[in-house]
Amino acid sequence: MKRREISLSNEDKEMCSVSGCGKPPKRSLPRKRVEKVGSLTLQGSNRKVHLCSDCYRIFKKETKKDRAMESLGR
Numbered sequence: 001m002k003r004r005e006i007s008l009s010n011e012d013k014e015m016c017s018v019s020g021c022g023k024p025p026k027r028s029l030p031r032k033r034v035e036k037v038g039s040l041t042l043q044g045s046n047r048k049v050h051l052c053s054d055c056y057r058i059f060k061k062e063t064k065k066d067r068a069m070e071s072l073g074r
């Protein structure tokens with residue numbers, strides 16, 4: 001009998017995509033947006049990533065900063 005490999009996408013659903021985190025995800029976001037946040041290291045290669053509430057908070061904080069800088073530049 002062959003052993004079935006557990007699909008990565010299944011695993012991805014239950015865990016935060018930030019490497020070393022492993023908490024239950026709360027939000028699903030496009031990878032590109034999260035990749036811009038330097039303080040979050042993503043694992044896997046799915047186009048969508050999942051963030052737990054803690055990592056989402058970091059993401060929001062970082063993107064807010066980014067947006068503020070953008071508006072200052074104009």
Ligand SMILES: [Zn+2]
Binds near residue numbers: 016023
């Ligand atoms: Zn997390």
